[in-house]
Amino acid sequence: METTSLDQLRYPVGKFSFNKDADQKEIDQWITEIEKLPAHLKNAVKGLNDAQLNTPYRDGGWTVRQVVHHLADSHMNAYVRFKLALTEDKPTIKPYEEKLWAEMDDAKNLPIDVSI
Numbered sequence: 658m659e660t661t662s663l664d665q666l667r668y669p670v671g672k673f674s675f676n677k678d679a680d681q682k683e684i685d686q687w688i689t690e691i692e693k694l695p696a697h698l699k700n701a702v703k704g705l706n707d708a709q710l711n712t713p714y715r716d717g718g719w720t721v722r723q724v725v726h727h728l729a730d731s732h733m734n735a736y737v738r739f740k741l742a743l744t745e746d747k748p749t750i751k752p753y754e755e756k757l758w759a760e761m762d763d764a765k766n767l768p769i770d771v772s773i
Contacts, residue, residue, distance in 0.1 A: 667715070705721065710725075711765075722764070727758070729772035730772075731755070
């Protein structure tokens with residue numbers, strides 16, 4: 658039987674790797690992936706009940722509900738950061754405490770449709 662490492666559970670699709678030499682085809686692919694994310698996410702959680710949404714996907718990890726809300730939080734923060742970078746000469750890119758956001762009441766209890 659194959660054992661699963663904590664890193665495999667934390668990063669099921671692998672850790673992020675930046676390709677500084679991306680061509681337009683690759684950039685277009687990334688844009689398509691982002692466009693399709695809401696539909697894929699909606700399909701992945703379709704039919705899950707509250708007990709399932711409130712179950713961590715791994716020991717010590719966030720619940721499915723928290724992960725869904727985290728995706729929205731992360732994309733909204735990225736959107737604002739890009740807008741700041743495009744509109745200011747010296748933008749201050751403020752980080753956010755993802756772990757603390759995931760512990761907020763909305764991330765733990767709000768219906769996931771709000772974030773999808």
